[in-house]
Amino acid sequence: MKRTPELVEEETLDPVDWASLKELGHRMMDDMFDYLQSSRQRPAWKKPTKFALNSMQHPLPQFPQDAAEVYEHFFTQILPYNTENGHPRFWSWVQGGGTPIGMLADMLASGMNTNVSIGDHMPMYVEKQVIEWSKEMMGFPQQAGGILVSGASLANITALVVARNHFNKSIRKKGLQTVNAQMMMYGSAETHNCVIKGVEVIGIGSDNFRKIPVDDQYRIRIDLLKQMICEDREAGHLPFCIVGNAGTVNTGSIDPLEALAAIAKEEQMWFHIDGAFGAIPKILPEFEDRLKGIELADSLSFDFHKWLYVNYEVACVLIRDTNIHREAFATAVNYLVPHERGLSGGPDPFSNYGMELSRGFKALKVWMSIKEHGIQRYQYMIRKNLRQAQYLAGLIQTEPSLELLAEVPLNIICYRFNPGGLEEEELNIINKEILMRLQEQGIAAPSYTLLNGKYAIRAAITNHRSRMDDFDILVEETLRIGKELMT
Template sequence: MTTGGSAATREAITTALTDRRPAFRDQGLQSGGPPLVLYTSAEAHRSVDKAAANLGIGLANVRHIPVDEAFRMRTDVLSAAITADRDAGLEPFCVVATAGTTTSGSIDPVDAIADVCAREGLWLHVDGAYGALFVLAESARAAFAPLVLADSIALDPHKMLFAPVEAGALLVKDKAKLRAAFAFPASYLTVAEDDLMVDFMDYGPQLSRGFKALKVWAALRTFGVDAFRGTAQRCLDLAAHLATRIDAEPGLELMNPVTLTAVCVRVRGRTDAEHRELLARLNADGTALLGPAVLHGRAGIRACIANHRTTLADIDLLADRLSGFANS
């Protein structure tokens, strides 16, 4: 368990660095060899850049791969970028794919990216902080099946499991690689070996840790997994309904394929300033708390259904307000 998806991604990249260069623990990025390069999508969360900067990789060594019309990472460009960097004497080491981008909810083609990583010998981390727990919903399960190919996955139970913050999680396929990155023996921390216990001080950066797992465990024990499956599916259905309402209104433009629960919309013929005004108005009158969106350089507004109390009436009220603004 981590403080959130940002911490999970940083810890995953730390593990990938240690796996690539075993001397990283002792000598850092000065351990020899050419500069390391990390690849991610142009739509990736800022936590990827932040981790690269904090770990000393440097933003100059992060490649933001362009996306297709559905805002998914283009694997052809990824492959070409890896080849170009190798030819330039650099060392590719990690790809961060996204299963549910923050703005559009798009899912990168993880299976095709995994093929590239296997061929090139790269670590594959998947940022599933927003999207991956939608695997609980029957309609979305197949979309997340390729995540089994990842070396590591970031999750956020404080999103689709509705746990109070902080409750993030990192899954790593090879436990030994995670331990190799974070285990530091000390005489004052000697702990007796116990097959029933995992000492998490050896599997992450923290020694003192809050009991973040308790709130997730308690909710699952209290409500059962089926309650979360049903809620995830209902959120997806509500997002699809909002997309249908927007498509039916000539004055509104749906900006993204609605894969998960992020719905981005632009009011035709309105300026960016007018979109900001609309956001403020919807928030001030209590209709909905929406956010800004920029996709392919075009600005709009973003709704994200991520509250188990949201109802169909709430969605229809929002759609009616958007339609009224478009026709005013």
């Protein structure tokens, strides 16, 4: 380690030797292209070694280290132990695998180092363009608004804040105590946990989110929803928001969105749709009927980094009434007042539409990706994943020792190894072990869930690199490991 030289007034954090850093930068780019190109040759997951973990236990650096040494640490101890969601057999949770153009766009955005919140500069207009494209994809009206955020969690919270504030205009200044009745929200028992967190964050309280039971296809029970709303009104509460699921995280089920929109209109309630991944097939003409109702929502959240394969992290929330959206977040402070001209001119600040004042240039990777590939190519990729889901479901149904645990309305398959003659608890233990061995052996990386108490191996197919034979491998290896555990 070298001691830092005496600092002088003109010192910066830029390199003294730009040529050496350029050379290192080219090596980084080449290494990352090789990493993406060779994804199929690597294990689907690899546990970090003790050496790698210990390398993160060093004390705070006091003196400079050569940039090449820093990169070598990354290349040898961090990169090899990635989550590997770019691998063709990664189907855990709902995570897209990213693209090379998205990686490059992030590099460009980081190089620009712009704050996309306020000011008259092109990144502001790029995000506005992405929002316009998002409205077109989802059938929202031209006068609607929106904003890009990190993920569906923040997108849902943003929408719920707008809904809550719309039903109490004084809440921003005087707080929840100004509400005369307890505000109530409604969604199915399959509603994602990030929505429940959002209910807690905005002060409604999770006890006041009514979890409506689902039918045998894991869709919200409309009759019970109506009943609960009626009971809450009679009890003096204020039902104000219904949350519909366009693709539940467990099974991909789609709530009857059009019926929910009609109930919300009749009851004068806000209708929000969590469409994190399941709203994306809205761009397919053949899904028009199944996703009918998205265009009727007061607000909609969805992720670009899931089923549109954009690199982490970027999501979108659309709000039908942009004035209501602005009223929920806009503030007038003297250091953010827009000017007629100059840097403080330009479009309405994005800080008037969300919590963040500091915002990265997320829109660039979306803008570049959509321009590079075009919607028709995305349509092809989504259809490919849908075909793969049906193919995997078919393989499972033809194997006597495998059991499909739920219908497959979209791209999520829940199944288990079940050779017969075992109790439910035994099956749960065996299938959990199968999942861990699939991952530990680097074969494939599905995830898991519980459906009616049954442990399910869960494959969420939002992977543009997957091929049909990858699903043959998953089934073959599930059977192999299951049979090994039975001997």
